[in-house]
Amino acid sequence: MNRYQFEDLISEYIENELSLSKRKEFETYLEENPDALDLVESVRSNMTRMKSIHRIKASPDFNDRLLARIQTNRAQLDRPTASQRTYFGFTPIHASLMTGLVIAMVFVSMQLFAPEEGGIPSQAQHFVNETLPTLSNPSLQKVNPPQPDFVNAEEDSAMEDQKQKSQQDFSKKMHFVND
Amino acid sequence: MMRQNSSNLSDMSLDKQNTPFVYTDEQLIARFQNGDERAYIELVNRYRDRLINFVFQFLGDREQSEDVVQDTMLKLYVKKHYYREIAKFSTWLYTIARNLANTELRKRKRRKTTLLSHMTRDEKDYELPAIQPDTGAEVQSEFVEKLIQSAIQTLPEHFKTVIILRDIQELPYDDISSIVGVPLGTVKSRINRARLQLQAELKDLI
Numbered sequence: 001m002n003r004y005q006f007e008d009l010i011s012e013y014i015e016n017e018l019s020l021s022k023r024k025e026f027e028t029y030l031e032e033n034p035d036a037l038d039l040v041e042s043v044r045s046n047m048t049r050m051k052s053i054h055r056i057k058a059s060p061d062f063n064d065r066l067l068a069r070i071q072t073n074r075a076q077l078d079r080p081t082a083s084q085r086t087y088f089g090f091t092p093i094h095a096s097l098m099t100g101l102v103i104a105m106v107f108v109s110m111q112l113f114a115p116e117e118g119g120i121p122s123q124a125q126h127f128v129n130e131t132l133p134t135l136s137n138p139s140l141q142k143v144n145p146p147q148p149d150f151v152n153a154e155e156d157s158a159m160e161d162q163k164q165k166s167q168q169d170f171s172k173k174m175h176f177v178n179d
Numbered sequence: 180m181m182r183q184n185s186s187n188l189s190d191m192s193l194d195k196q197n198t199p200f201v202y203t204d205e206q207l208i209a210r211f212q213n214g215d216e217r218a219y220i221e222l223v224n225r226y227r228d229r230l231i232n233f234v235f236q237f238l239g240d241r242e243q244s245e246d247v248v249q250d251t252m253l254k255l256y257v258k259k260h261y262y263r264e265i266a267k268f269s270t271w272l273y274t275i276a277r278n279l280a281n282t283e284l285r286k287r288k289r290r291k292t293t294l295l296s297h298m299t300r301d302e303k304d305y306e307l308p309a310i311q312p313d314t315g316a317e318v319q320s321e322f323v324e325k326l327i328q329s330a331i332q333t334l335p336e337h338f339k340t341v342i343i344l345r346d347i348q349e350l351p352y353d354d355i356s357s358i359v360g361v362p363l364g365t366v367k368s369r370i371n372r373a374r375l376q377l378q379a380e381l382k383d384l385i
Contacts, residue, residue, distance in 0.1 A: 011371040043378050046327070050346040053324050056235055058227040059245060066223065066252050073253060 001029045204268035236343045237280040251276040270357040330380040338373035
């Protein structure tokens with residue numbers, strides 16, 4: 001056993017926690033090293049001194065002071081804090097959010113559905129006027145030119161042919177000079 | 180009214196009833212969790228002195244130690260439902276007391292740093308009063324106690340806690356391991372090292 005191994009086992013030796021073989025080895029080391037024996041005795045006596053250190057007792061009014069503090073603490077616990085207070089079942093944060101949401105919804109619905117009564121036209125009406133295409137608005141017609149009607153196209157062309165034929169039949173319109 | 184209530188609660192303590200049955204700490208905390216305040220008083224009576232002695236070894240001031248133990252007991256009252264029977268009640272309570280004592284020590288260090296930083300250079304040169312041994316046996320033992328306590332204060336934090344719990348509070352190794360939250364082998368090794376360091380501190384003094 002070397003010095004380090006000896007020092008590691010001092011507490012276990014004093015507290016009788018060493019195995020028999022280890023204990024014998026430890027005691028052999030002690031016999032060979034008188035300073036090691038002094039060290040063990042010194043540690044042992046310090047342990048005894050520490051165990052016999054004067055014990056402090058709590059002051060006689062310890063429990064009364066403690067229970068008074070508990071009463072105060074209990075009163076504080078019973079009182080709801082700012083975050084625990086509720087308005088119609090909502091916490092302050094949720095209540096304010098809900099109020100904001102309701103106000104926003106009312107405002108939007110007023111803007112959308114309020115009738116225009118001779119006064120200032122609503123923004124929604126402006127929107128409708130600006131975006132819906134009307135036939136009277138030529139600029140929008142340019143954007144969406146009228147599509148050709150392919151169903152009536154044939155009929156139109158037949159009439160056109162007849163018109164052309166009637167224009168080409170000059171027999172009734174022709175008058176000879178001698179007639 | 181409140182005083183009367185307090186003293187009533189003190190009188191209601193279960194240890195004042197002459198019954199041969201002794202509740203374990205775990206049974207008492209279970210009763211307290213179910214609303215029996217007499218069980219709380221019983222726990223306070225069992226642990227107040229032990230905890231004051233434990234905290235005193237860290238703080239070295241009786242009044243402050245008592246305040247810390249009051250805080251510990253108040254925490255026990257308010258946070259009673261946090262205790263689960265997976266650990267021993269004593270280790271749970273010691274852990275609370277140790278944490279509060281550490282907080283107090285940290286506060287004290289901050290205060291000391293602030294005070295020293297505000298002092299002038301001349302004011303910083305101060306002397307600690309020397310403790311002289313007297314002839315009387317009682318005074319002699321008091322002197323030795325003070326030496327031991329100041330030697331404990333010189334130990335590193337992780338040595339100090341374990342040696343106080345083992346050699347002054349006389350707790351089993353398992354409990355110490357739970358309180359400080361390190362493995363059993365580490366606790367044993369730390370205690371051995373702390374004893375050797377303490378012996379080195381005290382060998383010229385005692």
